[in-house]
Amino acid sequence: MENTIKNITYDALVIGGGIAGGEAALNLAVTGFKVLLVEKDLSVGGKMIMLSKVFPTLDCSACITTPKISEISRHPNITIFTGTEVGNIRKVSDTEFVAKVTKKPRYVHVADCTSCQLCEQACPVSVSDEYQYGLVGRKAAFIPFSIASPKAAAIDIDNCTLCGACEKVCPTNCIDFTMVPETMNLHVRTVILATGFDLIDPKKMPRYGYGTFKNVLTAMQMERQLAPTRPFNTILRPGDGKMPDKLAYVLCAGSRDATVGNPICSQICCMYSIKQAQLLMGALPMADVTIYYINIRSFGKGFEEFYQQAKGMGVNFVKGKIGRITEKENGNLTLRYEDINTGKLMEADHDMVVLSTGVVPPKGIDGLFEGETLYMDQFNFVKQSDPLANPSKTSIDGVFVAGTATGPMDIPDSILSAGSASSEAISYLIQHV
């Protein structure tokens, strides 16, 4: 593939277009600094834009995210590169970094796309939709999701059969298969890492049967089922389309578990599971929902009340550690667990199981910098060099960290952390003119 090298200058480079990266970029931009926001995915908004509602207020997640994303996207001081990866970053002087970034071809000219979806309708291909966490298919010519930003089509070139059907129906001729990757050298004065988190692969814990038993889901899959832009018409079992009436949540699935290399608490699983349980009670009024937990960590503002509210609604809480899940012929699942209060081994049947999977750090962040060492903590999140006095400072002068790149935290804390990172970056920029 051909490459073109461009040299571009900005005041700040923000890596990661989730809620933390977006907030940090916006704070810098409104102060008058020119910001480049780089996102590896096809849309900004991160994980938050994919959620149904947020805890403990049960506000619509998309309703909070989209105005913010719109503000970020329209701000004259912010340039957004989606589908773009940062290769490496070099500190060339006390006041300058050079970042090599590669923009992958989208095969669509975003500015010309009207998101009419005619290309989607014409495309004959169907592959697993990663934005619906594999519950349903999508086309090779597709708009990632209905509230994506930019809301423009993209071509999944790995699955495209190059039939040209999308091009034929496109009213603006915005589809362009001649696009090639673009490599750019970005000259920036400061860097904010807002690289977010990953969720642990539940297949690392074969005892839960994820992937083998089709009615064992992850909480993100349930999140999509609860969202207005859901994959099915209601909550259904992916195994056979049955509307479930006896659901179980398994907390600490891949967190507080040294056997899978993640001994720390993910901080959000208790509350997002309680949130989903409450939403399920609304969506499936006749259903029983049971949450199997080790400890409920309702530490934040309004969290304990939210937990008590779930109990009041009839969510069943069982202090038990799941040892194994097995599947019955009808797709129902048997959970074998230790009742922590009595020490007895128990069994319970459910027709759908949701794994509240733990938060893990994204890979490759420590290798981003050339000639400088970005220190990571013992769990491989970005190490804060002074967590109390300067919570956003890293081991590299001029590089700041925001949101869950430092460790698990919820949405309000991510936004606070982004505020801290942007304040420190602004202060650094003013001092290093």
Added chain:
Amino acid sequence: MEVEKGKTAKYLREKLGGIPEQAKERLKEFNQQKKKITEALKDGELTVKQLSEKLEMPSHEVMYNLSSLVKYGQVLVGDIDDMDEYFTYKLNK
């Protein structure tokens, strides 16, 4: 090289020397499953379980493909059964 707008897929096909084998295989597989499901629904509304038995296809595969066809507008969701468990699916004629 100047490539005519609206014919760039042909350009990339020629540049790559054809269509990637994996993409071809996936399309073939989807078309086969789509055909089986839509043929079976011609006789009337069916649930995932009924389709699975009729087509001798695993029920999770039926569910996945059927949901995709609903999303693409080729199949519609019908009514739920008397036990409030399974929806029926019908062709969008």
